[in-house]
Amino acid sequence: MNEMTPIERAKLLLDKFFTTRSTTCIQFVGERACITCEKRDSCKTIEKKLEDYGNVKLLVAGNSAMLSISFSLKIDIEQFMLEKIVNSLERAQEYPLMKAEEGFDLTFYTKYGQAVSQEQQFIAITKILDFLSESPWIEMKMLINKWITEVIEKLNVQIRRDLPKVTLTTAPKVERSKIFAPKSEALTEPSSPPLKERIAEPTTTSPPPDFREPVTKTEPSDVIYQEFIRRAKIPKQSFFLTAEERKNEFAIWPPSVKRKEFGERVPSTIEIPSVTEATKKVGPEKPTIPESYIPKGEKFELRIFEKKPAEERTLSPMPTDDPFKILNYLEQLVKSNYEMRKMADLFDEGREEIEKTMFYTDFLSEMSKIADMLRKADPELTLNKFNRENILKKISNWKSSPIWKSFFRKKKEEE
């Protein structure tokens, strides 16, 4: 069975603590507290009770009683904080406390006939003992830790402010391939080296002399603190036999070991952008390759698109009376290396002449389009092979149109 804690024992002694009664002192005038009387030990008119358990001591003498408790506090800060709390409670006067008896941390005091009722005193003492049994030191240490972190952060900010200003430079360009390829590296917390390297250069050289390695420091949030405070008050389940010794202790999760928030939902999947999304994020522009990297060989152009300079030549006048002859004329014109812009004028002219003579044609719009195309060409250039073949094919189609049959028949009849 576990030994009783000082607080538990003190609670058990409370009934005896409140057994003070009214006394009539034969030696001193006035209502003197028997417990502080120097003739207490020799006085035969009062009833005395003393129970000393080492860390808890109860002394009842006549009209007053003292209950002193000593806590086995481990660190100075806990002792200091307890003294502070006790002093504050003592100053408040409504609590049944007095200056702690020598060798004890806390002393409750009561005297018969006080203004504060015994019931109120009992409640106050119980509450104080309950508070102390709930390990307030964990909460206190957490607050101190938090305060230390804040102070360090403040100092950091102040130091950074006083540092000389740094001019920003543009970030170096990152190759497109590097944006996507080593995505895994960004997350490689452990990034263990390949096996061969590990075999060649094992932990004997690289690891620290001790197996203890520092862990990245992060401060847990308030939610985590609250959860730990809550858990510190829960009785522990016994998983290991060897942990029984620490049954009444609770180790705080160290700030150096980060843990996720309670109830925090970790994204179930890592968002990996699709290729199209990734392209959008990077931007549709393709990376520009410096001109110096482009190999400068001979300028290559397909022969059919090769631009050729126009030949200067005088042309015979265009026939005006016969549309078929006009088409033949234009066909010859296309075959020659005449300048395209001038050719455009002749196509327009030929179209107008044909329009005058023929009532219905199905190729005039196409002639107009060709004229427009030729007019947009660069000056002093003739048709390339591709365009020439296209136009000649069209003219050949025009010439083979069925409208010519009726046209020639009509012409014959006229003749």
Next chain:
Amino acid sequence: MSGLVLKKSGLVPTTKILIIPRWNDLLGTTFKGFYANRIVSKIHLDSVIMLSNLECAITEKTGTSYFLFGLGLYFLKFELDNGSYILDQRELNGLLMADFVYDYMATAKQITLTNDDDVIINELAIKIPIDLSKKTETQQTFIKGALMRNVFIPYKEVILRLLEQGKKQDSYSVDQTGYKILSSHPNNFNRILVSDAFKTVKHSDYIQPTAGVSNIQFLADKLLEEFFSSQELQIIKQSIKSLKGIVAKVKVDTNYLFSLLEMIRAELQVKEVIT
């Protein structure tokens, strides 16, 4: 032994099964890890199961650590970023638990059997002692029901994997491969610590990164030498080997996993009688 040790409990023999259904939930880590040079996108299951027969508490300046030795398995089901679904496992013969992790585990909300101190089923861990013979028949029936519902059915796969691993001839060969300890010690948080024997190419598969754990380090020998004498290490080895011998021998009805406890207890009793 290291001068850093302030207090040591000695090796305490207790045979029990400890299951930690979600190792990363216990440690509160968000790191999912890597597998075969790919990012792990989701961990469906990362259970730790230990059939242990030795434990030890060591108090240092920084706090207390609990060692658990026996046959263990870190069993994983996870998904890679390319959508592949992977099942992986790492054999363990030790578990190192820091005091703050233990306290966190020991204060988790109990799911059932709240009045029983021996069998614990809480939100973060499960402890089943092998020997339930001290319980009354009524208690045993009640515990059996609770275990079937809350442990043997939901964690059947993990338990069967451990048994399967234990039956393999070359498994848990502590003499050849040394130690494999899953650690939550603050200085080796969420790591598997292995012996130097793993530096050889023969065991290269084991030290490949896997989901959940931060990494695998060759620190087990160094760590154990810090805390245990060679005599103690010999006892640990013997206990692992004897447990392996038992698991290799027992025949368990896979439809009635409670028989596992009965069989192991029977084998342990036989061993006790022989020794």
